[in-house]
Amino acid sequence: MNENAFEVRKVAVIGTGVIGNGWISRFLAQGLEVIAFDPGEGAEQRTHAAIQQAWPSLVHIGLAENASADHITFVETIEEAVKDADVIQENVPEREDLKKSVLAEIDRFAKPEAIIASSTSGIMPSQLQEDLQNPGRMxxxxxxxxxxxxxxxExxxxxxxxxxxIERANAFYSSINMKPLIVQKEIEGHVADRLMEALWREALHLVNDGIATTEEIDASIIYGAGLRWAxxxxxxxxxxxxGEKGMRHMLEQFGPALKLPWTKLEAPELTDELKEKVIEGCETHAGESSVYELEVKRNEFLVKLLDLVEEYWHEPMETAK
Known part of the structure; x- marks a missing residue:
């Protein structure tokens, strides 16, 4: 089948908690029709309130020509929700048994060409596919x-x-103004959450050991690394x-420090193979831009970003004691 012929007009959202309602708001803003299912009491009312809260931001970002906050219908069964949907977005609680059960029901009633997507933050898709009749579209x-x-x-x-x-999903999520990251090899927690978890664990150690308060740690990211990482x-x-030699010099000079006991996390062995992978990746990523040219862009970016941070961060940061 030609993935370019895949057209998404109707999306089903199964589970309308924080993530489910976030998806609904994005889908509606992109001009899609949404069919929603959530057995929880008051779910429909909470969804409409969430859409109302999100809509001003979506207006600022930019709505699709045919976008409407009213293009949503709640139904009483999973079968009703998914039977005509082109994409089904599952967002039930992060319990493997529950997700597998819900996904199996979705798979039973969804039309053959529909994409079934799980919003799971940590479970690997191979585990979620085990009970599906048509696992290839999950x-x-x-x-x-x-x-x-x-x-x-992700x-x-x-x-x-x-x-x-994968190709159809990439095209679909790109079409609704997202930045898909295709993870080449499945792993628990995927990519971004594993990175955030590493920082989070170290932050908890710093708080637990009395090194810094939560406010001071947040400030260290807001006014330091976070500005650059953005x-x-x-x-x-x-x-x-x-410097001028980029990652090659950085690893030569600071690589040994990875083995110093600064953090509670053990660093990987910095083999020659790993060094070259990191160096090559950075040089490829930098493209034709020299370190100087990247520095100019970085500095211009940071000045503007710092003004933005100050605009939305109204409380003054206390000096670390």
């Missing part, structure tokens, strides 16, 4: 809160996921730290 599509603003979505195929499903991420940030 994929993980993991977003970040608030889904209606943040563009990243796409993870399982052992039985068809390549055409533009370049950790690898290009360190690429610039190496």
């Amino acid at each position: 994929i993980v599509a993991h977003p970040f809160n608030p889904v209606y603003i943040l563009p990243l979505v 796409l993870v195929g399982g052992q039985k996921t068809d390549q055409v499903t 533009q370049m991420g950790p690898f290009l940030t360190f690429h610039l730290a190496g």
Whole structure:
């Protein structure tokens, strides 16, 4: 089948908690029709309230020509929700047994060409595919809160996921102004959450050991690493730290420090193979831009971003004691 012929007009959302309602708001803003199912009492009312809260931000970002907050229908069964949907977004609580049961029911009633996507933040798709009759059309599509603003979505195929499903999912999420990250090899927690968890664990150690307060740790990210990461991420940030020779010099100079007991996390062995993978990745990512050119762009970006942070961060930061 030609993935380019795959057209999405109707989306089903199963589970309308924080993530489900975030998806609903984004889908509606992109002009899609949404059919929603959630057996929880008051779910429909909470969804409409969530849409109302999200809509001003979506208006600011930009609505599709045919977008409407009213293009949503709640139904009473999963079968009703998914039977005509082109994409089904599952968002039930993060329990493997529950997700597998719900996904099996979705699979039973969804039309054959529909994509079934799970928003799971940690479970691998191969586990979720085990009870499906048609596992090839199931994929993980993991977003970040608030889904209606943040563009990243991690796409993870399982052992039985068809390549055409990955291609169609990539095209679909791109079409609704998201930035799909296709994870090449499934792993618990995918990519972004594993990175955030590492920082989170170390932050908890710092608080537990009386090194810094939660406010001070937040400030260290807001006014330090976070400003740089928002533009370049950790690898290009360190690429610039190496001066004219970029990551190559950075690893030569600071690589040994990875084994110093600064953190509670054990670093990987910095083999020559790993060094070259990191160096090559950074140099490829940098493209034709020299370190100087990247520094100019970074500095211009940081000045503007710092003004933005100050605009939305009204309380003054207390000096660390």
